[in-house]
Amino acid sequence: MVILDSCLSTLQNNSKSSMLTMFLRHSDVIPLTGGLYLSLVEELGERKIIDIVLGCLDSMPNMPVPFGDDVSAVDIGRGRLAVIKTDMLVGKTDVPPGMSLRQAARKAVVMNISDLAAKGVQPIAVLASIGVPRGLNDKDIEQVGKGLNEGAREYNAYILGGDTNEASDLVISCAAFGICEKRYLMKRSGAKPGDVVAVTGSFGKTASGLKILLEKLSAPPKIKRELVDAVLMPRARLKEGLALAQTRTVTASIDSSDGLAWSLHEISRASNVGFLLDELPVAEEAGEFARAHGLDPTELSLYGGEEYELVVTIKPRLWEKAKRAVEQVGATLTKIGLATKERNILLKIEEKTIPVEARGWEHFKTARVKT
Numbered sequence: 001m002v003i004l005d006s007c008l009s010t011l012q013n014n015s016k017s018s019m020l021t022m023f024l025r026h027s028d029v030i031p032l033t034g035g036l037y038l039s040l041v042e043e044l045g046e047r048k049i050i051d052i053v054l055g056c057l058d059s060m061p062n063m064p065v066p067f068g069d070d071v072s073a074v075d076i077g078r079g080r081l082a083v084i085k086t087d088m089l090v091g092k093t094d095v096p097p098g099m100s101l102r103q104a105a106r107k108a109v110v111m112n113i114s115d116l117a118a119k120g121v122q123p124i125a126v127l128a129s130i131g132v133p134r135g136l137n138d139k140d141i142e143q144v145g146k147g148l149n150e151g152a153r154e155y156n157a158y159i160l161g162g163d164t165n166e167a168s169d170l171v172i173s174c175a176a177f178g179i180c181e182k183r184y185l186m187k188r189s190g191a192k193p194g195d196v197v198a199v200t201g202s203f204g205k206t207a208s209g210l211k212i213l214l215e216k217l218s219a220p221p222k223i224k225r226e227l228v229d230a231v232l233m234p235r236a237r238l239k240e241g242l243a244l245a246q247t248r249t250v251t252a253s254i255d256s257s258d259g260l261a262w263s264l265h266e267i268s269r270a271s272n273v274g275f276l277l278d279e280l281p282v283a284e285e286a287g288e289f290a291r292a293h294g295l296d297p298t299e300l301s302l303y304g305g306e307e308y309e310l311v312v313t314i315k316p317r318l319w320e321k322a323k324r325a326v327e328q329v330g331a332t333l334t335k336i337g338l339a340t341k342e343r344n345i346l347l348k349i350e351e352k353t354i355p356v357e358a359r360g361w362e363h364f365k366t367a368r369v370k371t
Contacts, residue, residue: 068270069188070115070254081185083121083178087111091133091170096213096231101140102147103232105172109151109159111257112176114236114308118255120186120245121178122238123157128174131167144172155238184245186253191271191313195251195339198322200237200310200331203260204286204297205230207304217293223285230307237310239329244310247325249318259305259360264345267313277337277347277356298349305360313339 041049054067064073064081073081089095089108099107109126116123128148132141152159157176191197209231211217212224219227237255244250252271256263264275282297290297312333314322319335326333337347345356 064182065185065187066189069119071119071121073185075182076179079182081180081182083116083119083180083185084175085112085115085177086173086175087115088171088173095170096210098213098228099232100143100147101136101170102143102150104170105144105147106151106154107147107234108172108174109148109157109176110154110234110236110308112174113151113155113157113238114234114255114257116176116178117236117238117241118186118253118310119180120184120241120250120253121180122242123152123155123176123178125160125177126152126157126174127177128159128162128172130162130164131169131171131173132164133167133169148172148174155236180245184248186241186245186250186312188252188254188267188270191252191267191273191339193273193339193341194316195273195313196316196319196335197264197275197277197311197313197337197339198319198333198335199256199260199281199312200240200326200333201307202281202283202286202334203256203301203307203309204290204304205283206234206306207300208283208286208289210304210306211289211293211295217289219289219292223288226285227289234306234308236308237331240310240326240331240333243325243329244312244322244333247318247321249314249322249325250312251315252313254311256307256309256311257305259303260307260309260311261302261345261356262305262358262360263311264356265358267311268343268345271313271339272343274340274343275337275345275356276340277345279334279336280347280349281334281336298347302347302356303360 044052059067062075064075065071071083071085073083076082087108089104089111091104094107095104108128112126113123130144148159205227208219209227209229212219212228213231241253244253252267254263254266268274280298280301282301286300287297289295290300323333346353347356
């Protein structure tokens with residue numbers, strides 16, 4: 001730690017950028033005069049940074065979706081909402097080795113569409129702002145453009161435009177837009193004790209695929225492609241989200257891009273419930289990969305992230321209706337437990353009950369994709 005008092009005279013003679021550079025060279029916490037402290041972003045983490053920014057903002061009157069949910073919305077009358085989502089891809093943290101520029105650009109779009117899917121909203125249009133590092137060529141830019149278009153058209157949306165600028169790393173920031181009826185929007189905050197908690201798909205493939213790409217772990221050819229493809233070509237569960245929204249059986253919904261465990265904790269915080277899980281749908285390929293390398297498949301499935309499955313709570317008497325609706329669009333919905341009055345989140349596994357920790361992907365605190 002560095003005492004800021006001893007640096008004040010120096011800082012006063014420097015520009016703001018020099019001051020910031022000096023701050024960032026020091027440790028995570030900087031003490032100030034009178035016992036006050038400044039925390040650097042490495043200590044704060046992404047979610048605390050968001051909390052700080054939100055604390056500075058005025059809330060729009062009658063916000064249809066509160067701060068902290070997956071999307072933002074504006075009431076446009078006649079029972080309809082304009083729903084907006086923005087998310088950013090950065091090369092250093094979001095693009096693993098082996099991911100092409102085309103795949104990275106596609107992923108930047110899919111990240112946004114996944115959150116609309118979790119709310120039951122059909123995307124209509126996407127804006128894309130691109131930070132371009134020096135050294136890329138015209139073919140590289142063409143690949144970025146094709147990836148953006150593929151990501152949008154895959155879900156029947158269009159790229160309408162955006163912005164470009166020079167940057168020190170690849171940055172693709174997208175904003176996705178859709179319209180829905182207010183009564184069909186699925187928020188995070190409606191779960192009740194006794195509700196069924198369910199997921200689309202299985203878990204653990206992306207965590208396994210990242211270990212192949214980042215740590216060079218081996219896998220049999222028959223499963224390697226499946227695990228790596230889960231990382232390089234993520235897919236939003238849009239048809240599942242739209243089908244569930246129409247049933248009005250869902251009490252809370254989120255996507256699992258930050259990890260299944262973290263997603264459950266997010267619903268827990270927003271809805272003031274806990275969860276008792278009695279099933280964890282580990283992907284067959286992830287289980288085989290875990291056995292081959294002595295890894296814990298539960299760890300891979302709970303805390304890996306980047307899977308873009310939907311995590312939902314369902315009114316218990318309407319569970320079969322929700323399940324059928326998802327099956328009718330060619331997908332599956334798996335019950336993994338129940339919401340509880342107690343706020344803790346527990347998993348019953350092999351005659352043991354273990355706590356599900358509140359951890360997953362978080363910028364500034366989670367190890368980066370590239371070092």
